[in-house]
Amino acid sequence: MSLVDDARKVRENAYAPYSKFKVGAALRTIDGSVFVGVNVENVAYPEGTCAEAGAIAAMCAAGQTRIAEVAVIADSPEPVSPCGGCRQKLAEFASADVKVTLATTDGLLQETTVGALLPGVFSQDHMSRT
Template structure:
């Protein structure tokens, strides 16, 4: 199964009773395993979970901490990029050159990288003391 197909399938499971805006994400761990996530809303809007965060949580729960590929899909006029928080979450587990596919359910696609989504990212190197 392709990463985009995995994201497309999990998108259908999104819990979005308020916005009705379903998002699916799939990431490939360094082992080759695909992890999926969908957005989960909450009546208290800030308490929801993004699809990308759900996929990352599934990967970490399975014991992996490196991802090698990302796909995100939504029913939108143009491909939807991850929010700022999810960009930082992706950067935590991916090198800057990791490919990211952003897609719509109608077939539009944008190919980018984690580094292009979050230039000047904050990473563990900023935590080092000299």
């Protein structure tokens, strides 16, 4: 099963009663483990969590910290890219060349990288004073 398939399958479990916009994400770590996440909304909209953040949280909870590949899927006319916050979260755990596949439920695919999604990444280097 591909990461897009994993994201597609978990997307059905998204909790999106307000926006009706379900998103699924799957990521593979460098050891081959796969973690998935969905967007979770609440009545204090727009408070909630993104699918990518959920997958990252599951990865960290399992003791993993390095992403090797990512897939995100939504029912949209064009592939939907992670929000700015999730781009920064992905960049925390993935190198710039990590492949990101963006997909629609109709089968449209767009491949990119973490670096292309967030060219001006804020990194730990910005916080060091040498």
